[in-house]
Amino acid sequence: MTRTATPRSVTLTRESEGVYVATNADGAQLRFGRGEGLLGPVELMLAAIAGCSSIDVDAMTSRRATPDRFEVTASADKVTEDGANILENIRVLFDLAFPEGEEGDAARKRIGAALRASHEKHCTVSRTVEGGVPVALVEADAPQA
Template sequence: MTRSSSPRTVQLSRESEGVYIATNAKGDTLRFGRGEGLLSPVELMLAAIAGCSSIDVDVMTSRRSEPERFDVTASAEYVTEDGANILEDIRVLFDLAFPEGAEGDAARKRIGAALRSSHEKSCTVSRTVEAGVPVALEQAPDSQA
């Protein structure tokens, strides 16, 4: 088994109560949080799952034909049990359409393989969620308690 590793980091800054700015190493930003016009962290996670697999499927199918429709819906049940919250039954639905003809047929034939490849190998986000990788919440040493 060959293993390689490369770190990924996102810095989060508070803009106001419940509103945050995430910044990646390249300086790209995303505003999110609680409130009108903002995606929530749960919605961001669903978008990340859908987005990761969408990139995989898009690359593998659009090489053959440009899609006429490429819509993806990520959904889950938000469950609260004994005061603890979790998402269950995460589902990602791909609604794709390609033009008639040989190129569209070739793209349609790749959909199943692309979904399998993304799920089993290349989508880091959904594979990490499914693996149940631990998350550590830590306080910085110089942070005020």
């Protein structure tokens, strides 16, 4: 088994109460939070799951034909039990259409395999969620244990 690790990070900056800007190492930014016109953290997670697999599926199908429609919807049920929240029943629906003809047929035939490859191997986000990887919340100035 070959194992490699490449660090990934974002830095979150508070813009105002409930509004934040995430910045990655390349300087790309995304504004989010609570409030009208903003995606919330749960929606960002759903977008990350859908986006990760979309990138995979797009790459594997659009080599054959450019899609006429590529729409992906991620949904989940937010469940509260004993005051603790979690998402259940996460589902990512791919609504894809390709042009008629040989190239479109080739792209359509690739969809199932592309979905499986993304889910089983390539999509870091959904694989991490399914794997139940622990998350540590650490205070910057706190003594390290």
